[in-house]
Amino acid sequence: DAKTTQPNSMESNEEEPVHLPCNHSTISGTDYIHWYRQLPSQGPEYVIHGLTSNVNNRMASLAIAEDRKSSTLILHRATLRDAAVYYCILRWQGAQKLVFGQGTRLTINP
Amino acid sequence: GAVVSQHPSRVICKSGTSVKIECRSLDFQATTMFWYRQFPKQSLMLMATSNEGSKATYEQGVEKDKFLINHASLTLSTLTVTSAHPEDSSFYICSATRDRVADTQYFGPGTRLTVL
Numbered sequence: 001d002a003k004t005t006q007p008n009s010m011e012s013n014e015e016e017p018v019h020l021p022c023n024h025s026t027i028s029g030t031d032y033i034h035w036y037r038q039l040p041s042q043g044p045e046y047v048i049h050g051l052t053s054n055v056n057n058r059m060a061s062l063a064i065a066e067d068r069k070s071s072t073l074i075l076h077r078a079t080l081r082d083a084a085v086y087y088c089i090l091r092w093q094g095a096q097k098l099v100f101g102q103g104t105r106l107t108i109n110p
Numbered sequence: 111g112a113v114v115s116q117h118p119s120r121v122i123c124k125s126g127t128s129v130k131i132e133c134r135s136l137d138f139q140a141t142t143m144f145w146y147r148q149f150p151k152q153s154l155m156l157m158a159t160s161n162e163g164s165k166a167t168y169e170q171g172v173e174k175d176k177f178l179i180n181h182a183s184l185t186l187s188t189l190t191v192t193s194a195h196p197e198d199s200s201f202y203i204c205s206a207t208r209d210r211v212a213d214t215q216y217f218g219p220g221t222r223l224t225v226l
Contacts, residue, residue, distance in 0.1 A: 036215075043114075043203045043217030044154065087153070096142055096207070098215055100154040 004088045009105045012078050020073040020104055022088030027068050030093045035062065035073050037084040038103070044087065047073065083108045111137050114206050116218035123194055124226055131189045131221045133204030139184035140206035144215065145177075148201040160187050194225040 005023040012018045024033065035047040048055055048062045050071075055062040061074040075082055087103040113136040123129050133143060142161050146154040158174075160166040160181040168174045178190040187206075191198055203220040207213040 036217075038154075041220070043116075043205070043220045044215075045217060046214045049214075097144060097156055097159055099156065100146075102153050 004090060004101050006086075006088055006101065006104045008102065009107065011107045011109065013109045014080060015077055018075040018078045018082070018106065018108075020075075020086050020088075020106065021070065022072070023070045024088070024090055025069045027090055028092070031090040032093060033062065033064060033068075033071050034089045034091055034098065035060070035086060036089065036098070036100075037082075037086045039081075039084045044100075047086070078106075078108050080108050080110060082106065112208075112214075112216040113137050114140075114204065114216045114218040116202075116204055116221050118221060119219065120222045120224075122224045122226065125195050126193055128190055128192045129194055129223060131191075131202055131204075131223075133187045133189070133206070133218050135185045135206045135216070138206075138208050138216075140187075141184065141209060142207045143181055143187040144205045144207075145179060145187075145189050146203045146205070148203060148220075150201075154203060157189075191223065194223070196225045199223055199225045 032049050032051050034049040036044040037047050038044040048060050050062045063072045085103040085105050087100050089098050115134045117132045145157045148154045156169050157172045158166045158168045158179050160179050162181050162184050166179040181187040201220050205215040205217040
């Protein structure tokens with residue numbers, strides 16, 4: 001599985017945008033970029049995924065670099081409930097399983 | 111939609127006993143279920159992949175005789191930790207997908223196992 005690199009931790013303020021980076025320089029053409037997050041003492045939840053084009057949903061936006069070697073998860077207006085560990089995961093289009101890295105622990109200050 | 115439940119949420123058992131954890135997809139049929147474990151301050155580690163009606167596929171280093179997985183129906187998978195020891199104490203999380211290939215995984219809330 002291609003690896004991803006994320007900062008161990010980030011901090012932001014409530015009601016401000018948050019940009020969570022992910023580097024994946026060894027990504028292949030058929031790897032999808034998935035983001036999941038895990039709130040404290042809970043199972044992870046799906047956030048967003050994409051292949052080449054930028055993606056938006058009600059939770060977040062995913063900006064994918066033109067060369068696909070990096071991506072950024074954007075939370076447009078962070079709330080305290082967005083404090084979680086965010087995982088950037090590459091998954092081949094035909095694969096079933098997800099391989100979790102260490103993720104980024106996001107702290108939101110009131 | 112796409113809700114996954116786990117039972118129990120917490121369990122404490124004595125060393126040497128066996129513990130069964132249930133994972134249910136409440137509003138969809140799960141062709142594939144996954145089992146993870148997570149130690150404190152660490153990431154999730156995949157233990158096994160389970161397709162309904164067939165034997166589970168275990169990840170390297172996971173003892174299949176110790177962690178028994180049954181996926182007898184499209185809405186239920188069970189993980190039995192046999193002869194549990196304190197080092198098996200962990201947070202066990204299941205997930206489920208609706209399709210066999212590349213679908214979003216829907217995670218359960220996790221089960222905290224403590225072995226005394």
